[in-house]
Amino acid sequence: MKIDLTDTTASKINKALVQGRRAIGTPAVGMVLTMVIVTDEENAYDSIRAAEEASHEHPSRTLVVIKRHARTLRDRTTSRLDAEVRVGSEAGTGETVVLRTYGEASDHADSVVLPLLLPDAPVVVWWPVDAPENPSADPLGALAQRRITDLYAVERPLQVLEGRTRTYAPGDTDLAWTRLTPWRSMLAAALDQARARVTSAAVEAEAENPSAELLARWLEARLGVAVERVVSAGPVVTAVRLGTPNGEVVIDRPEGPLATLTLPGQPPRTLALKVRPTSELIAEELRRLDADEMYAVALRGEAAKENA
Amino acid sequence: MSTKAPEPERPAARPAAEAEARVPAVPADDWVNPLRDARDRRLPRIAGPSGLVIFGVTGDLSRKKLMPAVYDLANRGLLPPGFSLVGFARRDWADQDFAEVVHDAVKEHARTPFREEVWQQLAEGMRFVPGDFDDDTAFKQLKDAVDELDASRGTGGNFAYYLSVPPKFFPKVVQQLKKHGLATPPEGAWRRAVIEKPFGHDLASAIELNRVVHEVFEPEQVFRIDHYLGKETVQNILALRFANQMYEPVWNRSYVDHVQITMAEDIGIGGRAGYYDGIGAARDVIQNHLLQLMALTAMEEPIAFDAEALLTEKLKVLKSVRLPDDLGASTVRGQYAQGWQGGEKVIGYLEEDGIDPESGTDTYAAVKLEIGNRRWAGVPFYLRTGKRLGRRVTEIAVVFKRAPHSPFDSTATEELGQNAVVIRVQPDEGMTVRFGSKVPGTSMEIRDVSMDFAYGESFTESSPEAYERLILDVLLGDANLFPRHQEVEESWKILDPIEEHWTRHGRPAQYASGTWGPREADEMLARDGRSWRRP
Numbered sequence: 001m002k003i004d005l006t007d008t009t010a011s012k013i014n015k016a017l018v019q020g021r022r023a024i025g026t027p028a029v030g031m032v033l034t035m036v037i038v039t040d041e042e043n044a045y046d047s048i049r050a051a052e053e054a055s056h057e058h059p060s061r062t063l064v065v066i067k068r069h070a071r072t073l074r075d076r077t078t079s080r081l082d083a084e085v086r087v088g089s090e091a092g093t094g095e096t097v098v099l100r101t102y103g104e105a106s107d108h109a110d111s112v113v114l115p116l117l118l119p120d121a122p123v124v125v126w127w128p129v130d131a132p133e134n135p136s137a138d139p140l141g142a143l144a145q146r147r148i149t150d151l152y153a154v155e156r157p158l159q160v161l162e163g164r165t166r167t168y169a170p171g172d173t174d175l176a177w178t179r180l181t182p183w184r185s186m187l188a189a190a191l192d193q194a195r196a197r198v199t200s201a202a203v204e205a206e207a208e209n210p211s212a213e214l215l216a217r218w219l220e221a222r223l224g225v226a227v228e229r230v231v232s233a234g235p236v237v238t239a240v241r242l243g244t245p246n247g248e249v250v251i252d253r254p255e256g257p258l259a260t261l262t263l264p265g266q267p268p269r270t271l272a273l274k275v276r277p278t279s280e281l282i283a284e285e286l287r288r289l290d291a292d293e294m295y296a297v298a299l300r301g302e303a304a305k306e307n308a
Numbered sequence: 309m310s311t312k313a314p315e316p317e318r319p320a321a322r323p324a325a326e327a328e329a330r331v332p333a334v335p336a337d338d339w340v341n342p343l344r345d346a347r348d349r350r351l352p353r354i355a356g357p358s359g360l361v362i363f364g365v366t367g368d369l370s371r372k373k374l375m376p377a378v379y380d381l382a383n384r385g386l387l388p389p390g391f392s393l394v395g396f397a398r399r400d401w402a403d404q405d406f407a408e409v410v411h412d413a414v415k416e417h418a419r420t421p422f423r424e425e426v427w428q429q430l431a432e433g434m435r436f437v438p439g440d441f442d443d444d445t446a447f448k449q450l451k452d453a454v455d456e457l458d459a460s461r462g463t464g465g466n467f468a469y470y471l472s473v474p475p476k477f478f479p480k481v482v483q484q485l486k487k488h489g490l491a492t493p494p495e496g497a498w499r500r501a502v503i504e505k506p507f508g509h510d511l512a513s514a515i516e517l518n519r520v521v522h523e524v525f526e527p528e529q530v531f532r533i534d535h536y537l538g539k540e541t542v543q544n545i546l547a548l549r550f551a552n553q554m555y556e557p558v559w560n561r562s563y564v565d566h567v568q569i570t571m572a573e574d575i576g577i578g579g580r581a582g583y584y585d586g587i588g589a590a591r592d593v594i595q596n597h598l599l600q601l602m603a604l605t606a607m608e609e610p611i612a613f614d615a616e617a618l619l620t621e622k623l624k625v626l627k628s629v630r631l632p633d634d635l636g637a638s639t640v641r642g643q644y645a646q647g648w649q650g651g652e653k654v655i656g657y658l659e660e661d662g663i664d665p666e667s668g669t670d671t672y673a674a675v676k677l678e679i680g681n682r683r684w685a686g687v688p689f690y691l692r693t694g695k696r697l698g699r700r701v702t703e704i705a706v707v708f709k710r711a712p713h714s715p716f717d718s719t720a721t722e723e724l725g726q727n728a729v730v731i732r733v734q735p736d737e738g739m740t741v742r743f744g745s746k747v748p749g750t751s752m753e754i755r756d757v758s759m760d761f762a763y764g765e766s767f768t769e770s771s772p773e774a775y776e777r778l779i780l781d782v783l784l785g786d787a788n789l790f791p792r793h794q795e796v797e798e799s800w801k802i803l804d805p806i807e808e809h810w811t812r813h814g815r816p817a818q819y820a821s822g823t824w825g826p827r828e829a830d831e832m833l834a835r836d837g838r839s840w841r842r843p
Contacts, residue, residue, distance in 0.1 A: 178350075189388050192357070192388070219343075224342075270425075270432060272428070284350070288350070
């Protein structure tokens, strides 16, 4: 069910939500969180889809904030809010409200979002593109327990990464970090088997890949060795080598979803290391809503002491 | 080393490792993986290097549950690299044929989408050993396969043996494992046995079975599968009771009137006549599943969430169970008669293929138990299970006493029942709280309403299947969700007198298929001034 509201306010949207739920016969739903997606018109469709898929695992109210830029000067001075309320089968397992703000209303999107948050449930803000420089200081970001950015969606990821390191606040997280989880868990499992001290390490990846940089920093922080960054043809991260006194531990993924794990003194084995779709990344992000301390460690990398 | 080691988990490990750095031998036992950290909760619990050997791999359980569960675990990235699966059965198969069978089973029954790369990773570690349980050469072959996997896949000597075979073969299989040195792990590795119910058919046989298995495997290395305990909702009982403040204060005899634990099936015995006749519903279900659910519902808070502490508390409950004096009046058994179920005409138990028309086996059993401790004295626990009942459902209903005083007219509360907390174990996993609420309108009228938490609907997409969870726990050596032999034996001590009474007195009552059991069961509760919930 879909209800369109033009030139509206948050309280009218709330009424439409209740009305929509009544109409489809589920007056109370067990939604566990509010997801706020701040995006532009271009990326809205994909982001909403990813959020809806993720909502099968985490039933949520999704608020999509789209800031519209009017073309004419006259339109730019008028301020307006349009909304599209979707409940039931059109909104995954929860409800979705698409908010389009025009003019000055765009600068005060938080005033629309605040009354629409689920009572007492955690809030997650996700910027698929154009994340603010300091997510936790952003008016919308300040409402959230968890702020999701994506270094893959910026022009100069490594430069932005430095900025993120400076502005890090508990609750910040980045999809470039989320993408690493399979790699990290396989590396940890490989080391479980190798049971040896790591004396050197190298990460091979395409140039300017933020995930590779985070992985390298994480390894530096955890292993206490300098990690060599090797540029390869990609795509994304292609290999990690850990040197131990007994030989090298290597996970090599030249291309495609199959990787090879080599441990000293053992024959190589294949591993499934797939590049995951955004919906899976978001679902993983939503599984834990407290601060991701390991991300902070990885951001700061070797230079900083972990507990500093 | 440029990082200091601040985590409390590994205070001494780092300096020790540093001192040894020049000696690249096997690290000391206190070696800690620097890539793991308690704070890094994204990293899943991956089992260590290991392999799984399934006996009776051609059976239904193996095809429908075990193989798909192994694949799903691999697909979720929870199995270690090099994980290996060995099948053992009386088939003339090569490794590839076995892989083919697993492939088909996975495609048909796995819960996660089929992905070629995951399959390849898994298929490389599949082996098949053809043979009988008497066949020494087959077990020698198995030994070779295990050794070969250690060398080629790095399974590290860690193997779990899943005995998916009828219990009469257990002694043979474990003896063979022992004889061929398969049950003794190499230094620093483990060998575990996984067994399925039934764990005997009475106390004596259960003790005998435990003796046979423990002769070969250490009691801590024996994992008894009760797949109910792998269900999220069952684990949630503990979360509900002990992580919250609002339930525990009323979880006792001052507020609880009685507890009903139901496990109903809508199917008949199907093709299981040979197994079922002579066993019956009480032995098949009450002894294990229902008594476990009761123990979790009634137990005191464990001092920690670990196997030892849980065992202690569950055992205390099972040991304090009191049977009513008059077993005839407080137990009921029945057999389904022909009838209509869900629009289909079905035959009665005695007409089923392979069942003795004179059989006294119960397909329905209801018992009333009391727990003799301060928390539960005087609160009856009604346990019932049956086949061919109204619908398939398992639930625990904690029914509360009525409010001691009501300021409302009796007419206003005419429609008000007793408050209840219902934990729906399956299907539609979740929880319902039932309480009274004013009916909108000008007059004061109070009626029951329910508040629902739909665990199943909201979370099942990613929640693992019971067997997935249990297999992973076996590989991790986490025994929280497995009943120990003491629990099995205590449970038989509860059930044996009832079964004995039944063999000496009367015959099972008949109930029409598709109903909620024999009239006698309703009468049994009516005598106490109560009635069964319609689940």
